[in-house]
Amino acid sequence: MRLLVVEDNQNLVANLFDYFESRGHTLDAAPDGVTGLHLAVTQAYDAAILDWMLPRIDGQEVLRRLRDEYGSGLPVLMLTARDELPDKIAGFRAGADDYLTKPFALPELEVRLEALVARAAGRGRSRTLEVRDLKLDLATLEATRAGKPLHLYPACRKLLETLMKASPAVVTREQLEYALWGDDPPDRDMLRSHIYELRRSVDGPFDVKLIQTVPRVGYRLAPEGGGAGA
Structure with missing residues (x-):
């Protein structure tokens, strides 16, 4: 998989790169919402990992613009410490395909992303x-x-x-x-x-x-x- 990681916690980003690259995946990283949105609409990715609390614009706004302004069907998993039910509902309503709270297990994140990519391929994102x-x-x-x-x-x-x-x-x-x-x-x-x-x-x-x-x-x-x- 080619993944986009939109996350401002550099230690977490380093852990994601270490794990996923060792598993044969390719990653790009963005430290803020504006950069993440730009990469999401100008580059080709299989899926994106998106934090909620980001500099410049937050994860919800990234999702809203990605879906509403650009019509992107990129599979997006929100990875955030916000674990209350209203937060999860807001994330899905903003356009998230999946939602995983911190702390999390890296193998679970990987299988969730694989499932998102498989579903996207099944519904024919290339249209x-x-x-x-x-x-x-x-x-x-x-x-x-x-x-x-x-x-x-x-x-x-x-x-x-x-x-x-x-x-x-x-x-x-x-x-x-x-x-x-x-x-x-x-x-x-x-x-x-x-x-x-x-x-x-x-x-x-x-x-x-x-x-x-x-x-x-x-x-x-x-x-x-x-x-x-x-």
């Missing part, structure tokens, strides 16, 4: 996004419109994925910049350039235009008066 006649296969990263392949640069593909997951809702410029560059975006001309290239590929040859500008806010993906497809 196809569809908005009208536009499709994006998240497994192969192939995009088509009306059956015709679209040739997209990686940045344009990431923008398209973000817009399709949110469609028909508006995605702010800040959210798109974060999807591409995390907390260190360049000037906004770069985003405009990528949107221009994306429009050329997605809308250029077609009569119905899908990418709409929402003045002073951001962009949305849907024809005028329409919504997302299946």
